[in-house]
Amino acid sequence: MQVEIITIGDELLIGQVVDTNSAWIGEQLNLIGLRVVQITSISDQREHILKALEQAAGRAEIILITGGLGPTSDDITKPTLSEYFNSPLVFHPEVLEEVERMFASRGLPVTKVNRKQAEVPENATVMPNHNGTAPGMWFEKDGRIYVSMPGVPFEMKGIMTNYVLPELAKRSTSQAIYHKTVLTQGLGESMVAARIEDWEKALPGNIKLAYLPQPGMVRLRLTGTGTDPDTVKKQVDEEAEKLIPLIGELIYGYNEDKLESIIGRLLKEKNATLSTAESCTGGYVAHLITSIAGSSDYYYGSIIAYHNNIKQSHLGVKETVLQDFGAVSREVVMAMAEGARKKLGTDYAISTSGIAGPDGGTPEKPVGTVWIAVASPSGIEAKLLHLGPNRMRTIQMAAFNVLNMLRKELIKKV
Amino acid sequence: MQVEIITIGDELLIGQVVDTNSAWIGEQLNLIGLRVVQITSISDQREHILKALEQAAGRAEIILITGGLGPTSDDITKPTLSEYFNSPLVFHPEVLEEVERMFASRGLPVTKVNRKQAEVPENATVMPNHNGTAPGMWFEKDGRIYVSMPGVPFEMKGIMTNYVLPELAKRSTSQAIYHKTVLTQGLGESMVAARIEDWEKALPGNIKLAYLPQPGMVRLRLTGTGTDPDTVKKQVDEEAEKLIPLIGELIYGYNEDKLESIIGRLLKEKNATLSTAESCTGGYVAHLITSIAGSSDYYYGSIIAYHNNIKQSHLGVKETVLQDFGAVSREVVMAMAEGARKKLGTDYAISTSGIAGPDGGTPEKPVGTVWIAVASPSGIEAKLLHLGPNRMRTIQMAAFNVLNMLRKELIKKV
Numbered sequence: 001m002q003v004e005i006i007t008i009g010d011e012l013l014i015g016q017v018v019d020t021n022s023a024w025i026g027e028q029l030n031l032i033g034l035r036v037v038q039i040t041s042i043s044d045q046r047e048h049i050l051k052a053l054e055q056a057a058g059r060a061e062i063i064l065i066t067g068g069l070g071p072t073s074d075d076i077t078k079p080t081l082s083e084y085f086n087s088p089l090v091f092h093p094e095v096l097e098e099v100e101r102m103f104a105s106r107g108l109p110v111t112k113v114n115r116k117q118a119e120v121p122e123n124a125t126v127m128p129n130h131n132g133t134a135p136g137m138w139f140e141k142d143g144r145i146y147v148s149m150p151g152v153p154f155e156m157k158g159i160m161t162n163y164v165l166p167e168l169a170k171r172s173t174s175q176a177i178y179h180k181t182v183l184t185q186g187l188g189e190s191m192v193a194a195r196i197e198d199w200e201k202a203l204p205g206n207i208k209l210a211y212l213p214q215p216g217m218v219r220l221r222l223t224g225t226g227t228d229p230d231t232v233k234k235q236v237d238e239e240a241e242k243l244i245p246l247i248g249e250l251i252y253g254y255n256e257d258k259l260e261s262i263i264g265r266l267l268k269e270k271n272a273t274l275s276t277a278e279s280c281t282g283g284y285v286a287h288l289i290t291s292i293a294g295s296s297d298y299y300y301g302s303i304i305a306y307h308n309n310i311k312q313s314h315l316g317v318k319e320t321v322l323q324d325f326g327a328v329s330r331e332v333v334m335a336m337a338e339g340a341r342k343k344l345g346t347d348y349a350i351s352t353s354g355i356a357g358p359d360g361g362t363p364e365k366p367v368g369t370v371w372i373a374v375a376s377p378s379g380i381e382a383k384l385l386h387l388g389p390n391r392m393r394t395i396q397m398a399a400f401n402v403l404n405m406l407r408k409e410l411i412k413k414v
Numbered sequence: 415m416q417v418e419i420i421t422i423g424d425e426l427l428i429g430q431v432v433d434t435n436s437a438w439i440g441e442q443l444n445l446i447g448l449r450v451v452q453i454t455s456i457s458d459q460r461e462h463i464l465k466a467l468e469q470a471a472g473r474a475e476i477i478l479i480t481g482g483l484g485p486t487s488d489d490i491t492k493p494t495l496s497e498y499f500n501s502p503l504v505f506h507p508e509v510l511e512e513v514e515r516m517f518a519s520r521g522l523p524v525t526k527v528n529r530k531q532a533e534v535p536e537n538a539t540v541m542p543n544h545n546g547t548a549p550g551m552w553f554e555k556d557g558r559i560y561v562s563m564p565g566v567p568f569e570m571k572g573i574m575t576n577y578v579l580p581e582l583a584k585r586s587t588s589q590a591i592y593h594k595t596v597l598t599q600g601l602g603e604s605m606v607a608a609r610i611e612d613w614e615k616a617l618p619g620n621i622k623l624a625y626l627p628q629p630g631m632v633r634l635r636l637t638g639t640g641t642d643p644d645t646v647k648k649q650v651d652e653e654a655e656k657l658i659p660l661i662g663e664l665i666y667g668y669n670e671d672k673l674e675s676i677i678g679r680l681l682k683e684k685n686a687t688l689s690t691a692e693s694c695t696g697g698y699v700a701h702l703i704t705s706i707a708g709s710s711d712y713y714y715g716s717i718i719a720y721h722n723n724i725k726q727s728h729l730g731v732k733e734t735v736l737q738d739f740g741a742v743s744r745e746v747v748m749a750m751a752e753g754a755r756k757k758l759g760t761d762y763a764i765s766t767s768g769i770a771g772p773d774g775g776t777p778e779k780p781v782g783t784v785w786i787a788v789a790s791p792s793g794i795e796a797k798l799l800h801l802g803p804n805r806m807r808t809i810q811m812a813a814f815n816v817l818n819m820l821r822k823e824l825i826k827k828v
Contacts, residue, residue, distance in 0.1 A: 010624055010637075011624060011626050011635070012436075012437070012440070012453065013440050013449075013450040013451070013452075013453065014440050014441065014444045014450070014593070014637075015436075015437040015438060015439070015440030015441030015442075015444065016437075016441070016595070016626065016635065017437070017626070018432065018433075018434050018437040019432075019433060019436070019437070019453075020432050022426075022429070022433070022455070023426070023429040023430075023431065023432040023433070024429060025429070026426070026427050026428050026429030027428065027429030027430070028429070030428045030429065035427070036427040036428070037427070037456070037457065037462070038427075038454065038455065038456050038462075038466075039426065039427065039433075039453075039454070039455035040452065040453070040454055040455075041436070041452065041453035041454075042451070042452050043451065044624075048451070048452075052452075055469065070603055070625055070627065071603065071604045071607065072603060072604070072607045072625045073614070074622075074623065074624050074625060075625075102802070105780065105782065105800065105802055105803070106782070106800045106801070106802055107800045108602070108605070111604045111605060111608050112608075113604045113607055113608060114604045130803075131804055131807070133604070152627065152628075152629075154629070154804065154806075154807065210430060212430060276718075278697075278700075281704075282700055282701055282703070282704025282705070282709075282713075283692075283697035283698065283699070283700025283701040283703075283704060283716060283718070284697065284701045284704075285697070286692075286696055286697025286700070286701075286718050287696055287697040287698045287700075287701045287809075289696070289697075290695075290696025290697060290698075290718075290720065290770075290809075291696070291805075291806060291809070293770075293771070293772050293773070293805055294773065295696075295720075296720055296721070296774075299696075299720050299721075300720055300721040300723070300724060301717070301718040301719050301720040301721055301724040301728075302697060302716070302717075302718035302720075303715070303716075303717060303718075303728070304690075304697070304700050304704075304715040304716035304717075304718065305715045306704065306709075306710055306713050306714055306715040306716075307710070307713075307714040307715055307758075309714070309759065310714060310715040310758060313757075314715075314717070314728060314757075314758075343727075343728075344721075344724060344728075345723065356704075356707075357707070358707050359707070359708065360710075391705075391707055392705060395701075395704075395705070
């Protein structure tokens, strides 16, 4: 079955918002064997929406629509759908209940304009939105499925994950498809490609490889297709296995794994605790660690020592060490890690110190120079990184690197 | 004149690449008064490209096409354009020279496959690509302009900036257009809408309002059109001004402003310093602050006190206060802010303590309960927030709220 995505909103057309929803939807559909044939972004205008729906119906059996469902008057997707399906808006008490529950949990009254969210075309099946007020709507007409969802990414993702994807997967009669994504960290795309060139050439015809580079990591996605799901899965898993002798030391996980959840799992297994001491990453390492639910079980906290005084007062880095070696040095980053470990009373600690830029670089220590360290019960190790001139990229890559360094320490055979 | 953007490439449809080109193009066109009516993303397939061109010609006078111009066999945009314009591919020696110059500068020989880049439809005007091998191509047919460019963002941007935008600006006889986005924080979309309902109804017909909600903020975009640029700008600015008596306390900035850069600017103006003490936001506030280049001028650092021990040892929160009121309380969040201010030696300090979830909620303090505080030279203030059940959203919204609370403190008239 072919899918078209229609994203509605003037903000997409004037470049105020980048359409990240479509890429996410495309990726998710791909995982269940559905193919997107077109993505159409249009403005909040009745005639344009009607025309886009009509043309999409000529290309696809499934039409996923995002955006234009806000309670305000510039959002006209719902009345336009009501017109397209010739289905009047009727009041759905269960939607109002959901809206009321949401507002109550935030201690707010439901406004008149929000009550309107409970008006839904009669022939729509309502899909609750647990993250907002506009419900998802599922329509069927002339053998085609139309789904309307809010444009706010996390609201759309909730409705897709809870309702749309499982339902579409059930109805999809496509061939067996299996993806496995191998997550690597430590080398750039072209270097990884060179290391696995022979393996890639020898891949069977029904397995495709895609490189998905991101700052600080390269993801390798294997997609197998065939008639029997078990056979395809076995084949893909075997090919992924063959990567271990080639780039095993770069692989940190698979599929949706995140470094911060992997280290969380490893720390829990060891019943060990962690703290951090950050300079150039300025809280980003702590943010990644604490983005994982349940991280308070193993994570105690962090000293973010942007100013050198705090490296001394709260991490016990000696003034002489700072003067002799400079804040961005092996000696200081090791003292920071050990200081965090002792002063915050944890088994492990990680630290970063570097020059994120754009200012502060010198010929010896140019912008992008970052030291990272891991302190463990058995000692401290440090590593030097050169991460280039982009501030946000340096912060992200330094964070991934130090989390990966900790991961390697945690899985070390003793 | 109306514009349609067609982006070509399978990688867009399977979600491997987010289409950032379209947003950039939309923004640039907008600045010269041209309006994008549709963005269409399609696969590298002849029939699909032909159909998309035909349909676009029914909607727009200018059709900008990106992608599918690589030298490999899966890229078929060029032969398809040759077919659409009924114009055979002919060899353009000046394009080959450009390709040869580029390869020579990298010390590489020109391969046979790259020579093919010099074959261009006869009736195309070639626009040199200084950043790659595929030239830009400008076509005119039936009063419409078609431009084909590579999909690699910096190659496309080079051709747009050097050739396409200046040429379109020359030909554009369009009206003046002016945008102003008002950034608000503190109330949801529907509540903001209720407050400005009368103002919105009274807007002149040539000014449109759009609500752009994001977690923790609502942006209001005013778009004015008219014949004279100065008149339109004045009109929009005046309407934006009228919002101040209505929702002034919610407005934190305009257009591309960010809270973290605004507070940075205010702190610099006051020659004042800042530190943070974070519990539930786990480093996200510090990350936002330090994402701004030059933040080390005013930001000293943070104590991330995920574990209560650290609230005591590094922020001086008394054990009895923690026991009597609990970690998520007015008393503790105020003690954290004051502790950070004193122990990190800054003029201002902000703090957060809450239950990000999904676990840890109680009937009295459900998940999403967050206390925030600002300590300043003149005292400490705290505020209670109810942010709902989504962990990442709670972290983000708590961070925006505490930064905005600091902003208000910094602009307070003494």
